[in-house]
Structure formats: structure tokens, C-alpha cells
Amino acid sequence: MNHPMVVGIDGSAHSSAAADWAAREAALRGVPLHLVHASPPLPGNAVPPPAADRLRHLGEQMLARTVADLGDRHPHLEMRGEQSDDSPATALLAAARTAGLLVVGTRGTGGFDALAVGSVALRMAMAAPCPVVLVPRQPAGAFGDGVPAARDVTQVVVGFDAHHPVSETADFAFSAAEARGAGLRVVMAWALPAESVSPRTPAVTEEDRATWEDQEVAQLSDALRAWREKYPRVTIRPDVVLLHPAEALLNASRGAQLLVVGRRTDPQAVDGRLGFVAHGVLHHARCPVAVVPHVD
The missing domain is CATH 3.40.50.620 (HUPs)
Structure with missing residues (x-):
């Protein structure tokens, strides 16, 4: 896989796990990592313009912090961040057109706690033109009941x-x-x-x-x-x-x-x-x- 790897982030714990997984995978495969954060304008007058600008600025700051943090842990990994005004699904599908792999958390900041997989993650799994990896909040052998994995986690x-x-x-x-x-x-x-x-x-x-x-x-x-x-x-x-x-x-x-x-x-x-x-x-x-x- 020579195309860049794309990961969607939104500040949630699930997206942080996805970003960590994607950075390790990109470093392992020797490909660039492209981080995408979507902050679409809210419809109508739901949020006054100053507040909307503030929300976008907070998103940009979160994206910059994530890029910097991953860069510290993977100094040789080529990486860039992108702030999009599209919806998360639209932004990620657009980025996936030139990606070798798309990585998303199983859930984002929205939805209900009982949901195992969020709507954006499901949409990516159904519609992305490239392979998609859905990463849970506690990947690879981390079990909610505290029981350690009994099998080889390298498998x-x-x-x-x-x-x-x-x-x-x-x-x-x-x-x-x-x-x-x-x-x-x-x-x-x-x-x-x-x-x-x-x-x-x-x-x-x-x-x-x-x-x-x-x-x-x-x-x-x-x-x-x-x-x-x-x-x-x-x-x-x-x-x-x-x-x-x-x-x-x-x-x-x-x-x-x-x-x-x-x-x-x-x-x-x-x-x-x-x-x-x-x-x-x-x-x-x-x-x-x-x-x-x-x-x-």
C-alpha cells in the first residue's frame, strides 16, 4: 500500500484510539498519515457566528494537538492535518478516494452510549472506496470485563x-x-x-x-x-x-x-x-x- 492512510478524528476517546492505531499502522507500512477533522457550519441560526467561529477554532486546535502528539511519538512519520467544512461522512469519503486505507473509531462524539458502532463509522464501512478499519475504544485484547486476552495479540x-x-x-x-x-x-x-x-x-x-x-x-x-x-x-x-x-x-x-x-x-x-x-x-x-x- 503506497497511498496515504486517512484517519478521522473528532476529539472522542474512540477517535483517539483510531488515531493511535492509524499512526502505528502508517509507520509500520511506511506511508503518510492524513488526519481529517470535520466541522460543518450549523444550519440556520442555531449558533451565532462568533460562537460558530469559536467552535471551528477549537476543532483546529484539537487537530493541531493531535498531529503534534502523534509527531512526538512517531518522529519519522510524514503527517498532515485537514480541517473540513463538510459533514464528517462527506469529508472522510472524499479523502478516501485517494487513500490506501481509511481508519475511524467505532463511535464518535454523537449518538448513544449503547451504540456499538456509530452512523459515520457504519457509513464508511458501507461506502468507502478503499479498505476501512474500525477501531474500538479498547483495541487488541483490552476487555471491558477485565479478563485478559487468552490468545496471541499479534495474530x-x-x-x-x-x-x-x-x-x-x-x-x-x-x-x-x-x-x-x-x-x-x-x-x-x-x-x-x-x-x-x-x-x-x-x-x-x-x-x-x-x-x-x-x-x-x-x-x-x-x-x-x-x-x-x-x-x-x-x-x-x-x-x-x-x-x-x-x-x-x-x-x-x-x-x-x-x-x-x-x-x-x-x-x-x-x-x-x-x-x-x-x-x-x-x-x-x-x-x-x-x-x-x-x-x-
């Missing part, structure tokens, strides 16, 4: 369908693992064949289940061969599980450093749409989640 996890492999999603996950020197856990969920249970065969034998699982494992091994050759330094951990894909990914990603999922895009559509799996993962994952767009 990258990716959802993979060996029957319909998606190059964009796989390449993003493999390159992320390679950049970190991390292992890659490739999760493929599968289901019993529809014809396996019927009025005449109400139960599935353990032998049949094992046979079907072996077939899925072989299919995954064959599908991964091209990426093993392309990324020989990445250690792969295949994980074939008889679960719903969202549940399988959430289980695998506990304590992981990054979870990668795909998103289908329609070139003719103005906006995108998240699939059920990606939507469920975004609302329940405890680690940063990368949503990678692809065209079928």
Missing part, C-alpha cells in the same frame, strides 16, 4: 470462503500479517449439506460429519496455495469450523490484533451495503476490524 484473523475466494480480502489480510510479522488465522465456516438431514435420516453420523469436514479442509488448503506462494513469510493457521460465519470469526478474533472481512460492492450503486456477517462482526468484535471492498 491477524481473516474470514475466507474456499469455494468463492476473494483476492482483495485475502491480499489485505496476508499483507497485514506480513507487515507485522504475525501469524494469520484463516477461518472458514461450513455447514452440513442440506440433504444430510431429512425425515429418512434425522441424525448425522460422526463418520459422515468427519468426511464432510475433511473435504472442507482439503478445499481450503487448495484455495490457499496461491497465497502461500505469494506470502511465504506468513505463517498460516487454517481453521475450519462448523459454525455460523459471524460466530466463527468472533470466536477466533478474541485477543487478535486485527480481524479482516470482505464487503461486496456494486459499481453502479451510490452507496454500499454490509452483509450479515460483516454487520454482525462490526457490532460485536473487540479488536479492530478491517472491511475490504471487492467487486464480484
Whole structure:
């Protein structure tokens, strides 16, 4: 990835976590970091002009402090800040057109505390033309219940369908693992064949289940061969599980450093749409989640 990385900030704890994550990632990948803060004019006469100017000035100060703070911690990172008069979603989508990666916090300063993912973050995940990483307030192994992560926090996890492999999603996950020197856990969920249970065969034998699982494992091994050759330094951990894909990914990603999922895009559509799996993962994952767009 040679294009700059973009991160949206708004002064919230979630956006601070996103900025920290983005700075480390940009430094790791050797790309510039572009910080965007949106401060659109309020409609009508809701705020007198002097107060509106004051709000914009406060936003500019917050942006400058964030750039300075990240610059102190990453002195070799090329960085710039941008104050936009557009709405946050409009400003970030515009910046994403030339970005290699867009990073946002799962929530901003607005919304309700019970929301797992805010409206702007969801819009970015659905509509951004580049991969998007949504960063929670306590990323990578920080659990609200105080229980430490039980798994290797250097791990990258990716959802993979060996029957319909998606190059964009796989390449993003493999390159992320390679950049970190991390292992890659490739999760493929599968289901019993529809014809396996019927009025005449109400139960599935353990032998049949094992046979079907072996077939899925072989299919995954064959599908991964091209990426093993392309990324020989990445250690792969295949994980074939008889679960719903969202549940399988959430289980695998506990304590992981990054979870990668795909998103289908329609070139003719103005906006995108998240699939059920990606939507469920975004609302329940405890680690940063990368949503990678692809065209079928």
C-alpha cells in the first residue's frame, strides 16, 4: 500500500484510539498519515457566528494537538492535518478516494452510549472506496470485563470462503500479517449439506460429519496455495469450523490484533451495503476490524 492512510478524528476517546492505531499502522507500512477533522457550519441560526467561529477554532486546535502528539511519538512519520467544512461522512469519503486505507473509531462524539458502532463509522464501512478499519475504544485484547486476552495479540484473523475466494480480502489480510510479522488465522465456516438431514435420516453420523469436514479442509488448503506462494513469510493457521460465519470469526478474533472481512460492492450503486456477517462482526468484535471492498 503506497497511498496515504486517512484517519478521522473528532476529539472522542474512540477517535483517539483510531488515531493511535492509524499512526502505528502508517509507520509500520511506511506511508503518510492524513488526519481529517470535520466541522460543518450549523444550519440556520442555531449558533451565532462568533460562537460558530469559536467552535471551528477549537476543532483546529484539537487537530493541531493531535498531529503534534502523534509527531512526538512517531518522529519519522510524514503527517498532515485537514480541517473540513463538510459533514464528517462527506469529508472522510472524499479523502478516501485517494487513500490506501481509511481508519475511524467505532463511535464518535454523537449518538448513544449503547451504540456499538456509530452512523459515520457504519457509513464508511458501507461506502468507502478503499479498505476501512474500525477501531474500538479498547483495541487488541483490552476487555471491558477485565479478563485478559487468552490468545496471541499479534495474530491477524481473516474470514475466507474456499469455494468463492476473494483476492482483495485475502491480499489485505496476508499483507497485514506480513507487515507485522504475525501469524494469520484463516477461518472458514461450513455447514452440513442440506440433504444430510431429512425425515429418512434425522441424525448425522460422526463418520459422515468427519468426511464432510475433511473435504472442507482439503478445499481450503487448495484455495490457499496461491497465497502461500505469494506470502511465504506468513505463517498460516487454517481453521475450519462448523459454525455460523459471524460466530466463527468472533470466536477466533478474541485477543487478535486485527480481524479482516470482505464487503461486496456494486459499481453502479451510490452507496454500499454490509452483509450479515460483516454487520454482525462490526457490532460485536473487540479488536479492530478491517472491511475490504471487492467487486464480484
